[in-house]
Amino acid sequence: MTEQNTKSAGDKDLQQSRKSLQVAITQPVVNFLVHLHVTPNQITWFGLIISLMACGLIIGSQFFWAGVVIIVGAAFDMLDGGVARATGKVSKRGAFLDSTLDRVSEGALFISLIISYNIQGEMWPLAVTAGAMFFSLMVSYLRARAEALNLTKTVGFFTRPERIIALAAGLLLGQWWPMMLFIALGIILVCSLATAIQRAVYIWKNL
Numbered sequence: 001m002t003e004q005n006t007k008s009a010g011d012k013d014l015q016q017s018r019k020s021l022q023v024a025i026t027q028p029v030v031n032f033l034v035h036l037h038v039t040p041n042q043i044t045w046f047g048l049i050i051s052l053m054a055c056g057l058i059i060g061s062q063f064f065w066a067g068v069v070i071i072v073g074a075a076f077d078m079l080d081g082g083v084a085r086a087t088g089k090v091s092k093r094g095a096f097l098d099s100t101l102d103r104v105s106e107g108a109l110f111i112s113l114i115i116s117y118n119i120q121g122e123m124w125p126l127a128v129t130a131g132a133m134f135f136s137l138m139v140s141y142l143r144a145r146a147e148a149l150n151l152t153k154t155v156g157f158f159t160r161p162e163r164i165i166a167l168a169a170g171l172l173l174g175q176w177w178p179m180m181l182f183i184a185l186g187i188i189l190v191c192s193l194a195t196a197i198q199r200a201v202y203i204w205k206n207l
Contacts, residue, residue: 047073047105054109058109064171067171102140106137113125125185128185131193135195136163155199157194163188166184170182
């Protein structure tokens, strides 16, 4: 097996593990939401509202509670797809809405951090946050571009779930150690850059 095939197999196993864990965690909640006749799009919009609440907390320097709200929002982000599959409402419109609002909510979180650091006059954290936002969006763009080029296989070890977990952890731990948020943003920047390069190389080699 070549090194490239080994990496592809590793990415596939990682994605399968993520999916299996997500299903195991969310299935009871999905069943409950289906019983309440909640639609996938309602869940998607509600997740965005929760993320925007976190943005307000970040601008107000309430980092710990922002981290808590982001975790709640991430939980809802895992539910809309499950509800769509359970109710037979999987659609291109739903996928488009989910993907678009994911980008909006993630971008808004980074922008709120930039605003917060600007208010505090902290330029280095602001610069790192801007870099983290740029490369995070590049990772998402490269996936969309690959799919548009009919490259259905997704590569990359640091995707949106990892970014959200890192950001939420940084906000939560920053309550006791303020440097943790800066470290988390640095991790997002470096790992998103590495993932963007990984995806760009994969696309280039397979065109």
